[in-house]
Structure formats: C-alpha cells, structure tokens
Amino acid sequence: VQQLPPHQISLLFCVFVFFTSTLCFPPGFIFNLVAPPQDLQITDPGLLGVLDIEWKPPPNVQTFNECTVKYKFEYRSAGDRDWKVIFTRKLKFRVGFDLSRTAEVRVQTLLEGTCTDDVEVQSDWIYATFQVPLPGKLESEVQNFHCIYHDWEYLKCTWQPGLLAPRGVRYGLYYWYEGLDHAVQCNDYIQDRGINIGCTLQNLSQAEYQDLSICVNGSAAATLLRPLYVTLRLHNLAKPSPPEQLVVSVSAVEELQVAWSPPAGGTPPHCLEYEVQLAQEEGEAEAAWASVSMQMETALTISRANKSHISCVRVRGRTNIFCADQGFWSDWTQECFSVARKEDKQLHILIPVILSLSSSLLTFMLIGQCKKRSPAGKPLHAPVGC
Known part of the structure; x- marks a missing residue:
C-alpha cells in the first residue's frame, strides 16, 4: 500500500468505509x-x-x-x-x-x-x-378581447362576438381576485345593437399587483358557446391621461425650455415616464417628429442648434419599469406648442420701425427742398408734394 500514489490510497480508504460511513x-x-x-x-x-x-x-x-x-x-x-x-x-x-x-x-x-x-x-x-371540460367549438369563443386600465381608476374590457355566435347571443363577464368571496358579474356593460361587447369595472384598487381572473361566457338557444378565461395584471394594462399644462419657452441662449405636469387621475406620479418629441418645419415641407428624450422628470431643456423656423413640442406618458412590466402610452398632449426663433421675432419688430424711420426721413428731405428759394424770391421747381 505504501507504494501506491496518495490519491489511490484515499480511494481505497473510501471503499473500506463505504458500508459504515x-x-x-x-x-x-x-x-x-x-x-x-x-x-x-x-x-x-x-x-x-x-x-x-x-x-x-x-x-x-x-x-x-x-x-x-x-x-x-x-x-x-x-x-x-x-x-x-x-x-x-x-x-x-x-x-x-x-x-x-x-x-x-x-x-x-x-x-x-x-x-x-x-x-x-x-x-x-x-x-x-x-383540464376543465370546455363546451362548444373554439370558433364560438369571443374574439379580440382587450382591456385597458385607464388612469389606474377603471378597467375597460371589450370583445367581439365569436364567429359561430348566433343572433340573440347574450354575453356575461365575471371576475374574481384575492379578497372576494366569490366571482362577481359586471354591472356596467357596453352594448352594440343590444349585444354586450364590453364591460367597465370600477373600484379595483385592491386587485392591483395581483392576479385578476376574468371569464366571458355566452348563452344562446340550442348552441353551446365556449367561455374565454384570462388572467390579468392591472398595472401592466395601465394607460394614463396625457400630461397637462405643457409650457414651452425660449431662453436667451436659444434653448427650448419645456415643462409640464403629471396627468390628473389615479396614476401615481412616481410611476410615470415621459417621451418628448420635437418637430422642426422647413419651408413648405411637412413637419417630421423626432424623439428627443425619454425621462421621468417633468422638465427638459432642448438645444436649438439648427436653423429651423419653428419648433413644435409634444409629450406623452406611460407607466415606468419600476411600477409595471409594460403599459400603454397616453395620447399626446392635446396642443402642439410652436415657438418662433428669437431673431425672427426681433426682425418682425424691427421692420415696422425701419419703415417708419425711412418715411420720416423722406418727409424731412422733401420739406427741406420746399423751403429753398431763388434769389428773386421765386420758388424753384419743387418736388411733388411740396
């Protein structure tokens, strides 16, 4: 044994104790x-x-x-x-x-x-x-089911009747989340020609950041309709209103200063991020929008190094990554703020002044000529207007 390498000695020792340790x-x-x-x-x-x-x-x-x-x-x-x-x-x-x-x-x-x-x-x-036994054919299930959590205040879900849904079909939406004793039916349906095609759900703050289970089923005479089951997370469906009180100004060093306020409603301000876009018009060409910032602050300074005549600014918001995995962008601010370049404004002011001074100088020169007399006291040929 003494002639064996050390690793083989260790292996023999482990084999020896295998059955006891x-x-x-x-x-x-x-x-x-x-x-x-x-x-x-x-x-x-x-x-x-x-x-x-x-x-x-x-x-x-x-x-x-x-x-x-x-x-x-x-x-x-x-x-x-x-x-x-x-x-x-x-x-x-x-x-x-x-x-x-x-x-x-x-x-x-x-x-x-x-x-x-x-x-x-x-x-x-x-x-x-x-596996839950599902009645009816797949084509009888409602189509294009879509939900948006508006301003973190109410959930609006819409759908379209299934391909095999007969006339007179009646749809119902039911929902449940942790804290409810049982599934609850929608009490505010959206209708189209007497058929339920959507539902608005209020007071869902307790369901935020947890699973919201929804079922949309239908009934029709002599026809089995397949129910639709979905599980939603409200914070991932949030869509805020557009930002408010957008103000754009030009600084003395030709920078655009943009500021706005978070939208009204239940959207937590710290949960918002914003996209700012700038359109620069040149001549008769259509304005081309370009994104200049993605940020969580509500103010931005934009350098105006180019020679465009007008800068038009708009802003929109959505839930940021700290509050949701995804979300919907708001609409853009309702009004596009256009700001003329400072030198253009100054030029527009100077033109009337220059015209006024030129007119005064011409009048003064004409009066001067009218006052000139000949040695005999007879007037010289005066310009028109004297």
Missing part, C-alpha cells in the same frame, strides 16, 4: 435521503381560473429533525415555455391558470441542514395536470 461522499450520493411529496392534487374552487394545489409531506420527513424541509413548486399552462417557480414550506397554494389550456404542476422536496452536511438534497419530482 458517509465520510467520503455526500449523503445524497450514497442513497436517496428524502422522498418526493405525496398525493399531489388539483381542485377547482370555481374562481375563474384560480386552482387549489396541495400535497402531503414525504413519508420519511420525521427522520430529519436536524434538517430544514422545503418544497420547490412549479406551475404553468400547457404551451408555456417557462415554469413559474415558488420555494415554500407550505403544503397548499392557490394560483391562476388559463383554463382554456391544461394546467401543469410539479413539486419536489428540498432537504438541507446538519443531516446532509449542509448540502441541499433534492427528491424526484411528482407531477399532476388539470
């Missing part, structure tokens, strides 16, 4: 320390896409008092590329799915602590799926 190998390398959770179940509480997922601990969890037992819970709707991940010690979760697709979930046990030499050990996964 875990000194040379991580605990999970020798045998499976922890089993996966048990009895993974998915149930539908009737909350428009929100499902309850629960499981039981692994059977041997009591033997690991010196370790922390956690679970890695992942879920998605069929067709999604990425899983949504939650690390938890709980045994039950309520999460939202698109019920028009199969709900997929999986859970594994995570074990770490003294009993694993502080190495995290993972169990195998357990899987479960859930």
Whole structure:
C-alpha cells in the first residue's frame, strides 16, 4: 500500500468505509435521503381560473429533525415555455391558470441542514395536470378581447362576438381576485345593437399587483358557446391621461425650455415616464417628429442648434419599469406648442420701425427742398408734394 500514489490510497480508504460511513461522499450520493411529496392534487374552487394545489409531506420527513424541509413548486399552462417557480414550506397554494389550456404542476422536496452536511438534497419530482371540460367549438369563443386600465381608476374590457355566435347571443363577464368571496358579474356593460361587447369595472384598487381572473361566457338557444378565461395584471394594462399644462419657452441662449405636469387621475406620479418629441418645419415641407428624450422628470431643456423656423413640442406618458412590466402610452398632449426663433421675432419688430424711420426721413428731405428759394424770391421747381 505504501507504494501506491496518495490519491489511490484515499480511494481505497473510501471503499473500506463505504458500508459504515458517509465520510467520503455526500449523503445524497450514497442513497436517496428524502422522498418526493405525496398525493399531489388539483381542485377547482370555481374562481375563474384560480386552482387549489396541495400535497402531503414525504413519508420519511420525521427522520430529519436536524434538517430544514422545503418544497420547490412549479406551475404553468400547457404551451408555456417557462415554469413559474415558488420555494415554500407550505403544503397548499392557490394560483391562476388559463383554463382554456391544461394546467401543469410539479413539486419536489428540498432537504438541507446538519443531516446532509449542509448540502441541499433534492427528491424526484411528482407531477399532476388539470383540464376543465370546455363546451362548444373554439370558433364560438369571443374574439379580440382587450382591456385597458385607464388612469389606474377603471378597467375597460371589450370583445367581439365569436364567429359561430348566433343572433340573440347574450354575453356575461365575471371576475374574481384575492379578497372576494366569490366571482362577481359586471354591472356596467357596453352594448352594440343590444349585444354586450364590453364591460367597465370600477373600484379595483385592491386587485392591483395581483392576479385578476376574468371569464366571458355566452348563452344562446340550442348552441353551446365556449367561455374565454384570462388572467390579468392591472398595472401592466395601465394607460394614463396625457400630461397637462405643457409650457414651452425660449431662453436667451436659444434653448427650448419645456415643462409640464403629471396627468390628473389615479396614476401615481412616481410611476410615470415621459417621451418628448420635437418637430422642426422647413419651408413648405411637412413637419417630421423626432424623439428627443425619454425621462421621468417633468422638465427638459432642448438645444436649438439648427436653423429651423419653428419648433413644435409634444409629450406623452406611460407607466415606468419600476411600477409595471409594460403599459400603454397616453395620447399626446392635446396642443402642439410652436415657438418662433428669437431673431425672427426681433426682425418682425424691427421692420415696422425701419419703415417708419425711412418715411420720416423722406418727409424731412422733401420739406427741406420746399423751403429753398431763388434769389428773386421765386420758388424753384419743387418736388411733388411740396
């Protein structure tokens, strides 16, 4: 043994103690320390896409008092590329799915602590799926469903009847979010020729930054219509009103100074970013808008190095990345502020002055000529007007 290299001696020693110790190998390398959770179940509480997922601990969890037992819970709707991940010690979760697709979930046990030499050990996964039976053909589902959260004050959703929807179809919108005891129906529908094609929902501040589950279903005589299920996040659908009190001025060094105020309404001012555009007209050419700034401040100074005659400024806003993943731009400010160049203004002022001085000088010269007399006291030939 003494003639063997040191690494072979270590290997022989590990083989010797293999059956009596875990000194040379991580605990999970020798045998499976922890089993996966048990009895993974998915149930539908009737909350428009929100499902309850629960499981039981692994059977041997009591033997690991010196370790922390956690679970890695992942879920998605069929067709999604990425899983949504939650690390938890709980045994039950309520999460939202698109019920028009199969709900997929999986859970594994995570074990770490003294009993694993502080190495995290993972169990195998357990899987479960859930599919809601959907009546009617896909073409009977409403089309072009679209929602905007205006000024963080009210949600307006619109849709069009499905391709296979018969005359006289009746649509209803239902919604639910955490805090409501049950799904609630819309009480302010938008109609077109007697058919509900939209809904306005008020007082949704409690639903901000959480899942809002919506279902639009329909009924018609002797026809099964497929319901539409969607899960929304209000802050990602926000559209503010245009900025207010836009003021543009020219400084003494030929810079445009632009200032405005955040829009009225419920949009938090700290959640807004702005785009400023400048149009410069040359001759009879149509003004071409160009973005000059993306910012969260409500003032901007723009250098005017070119020779354009008029600069026209407009501003719009949207929710910034600190408050939402995405959002809708507001409309542009209602009025385009045009500011003439300073030298042009001065020229317009000087022209009347020059004309006035020229006229006065001409009159003075004519009067001077009229006063000239001949030695005999007879007037010379005077200019016209004397």
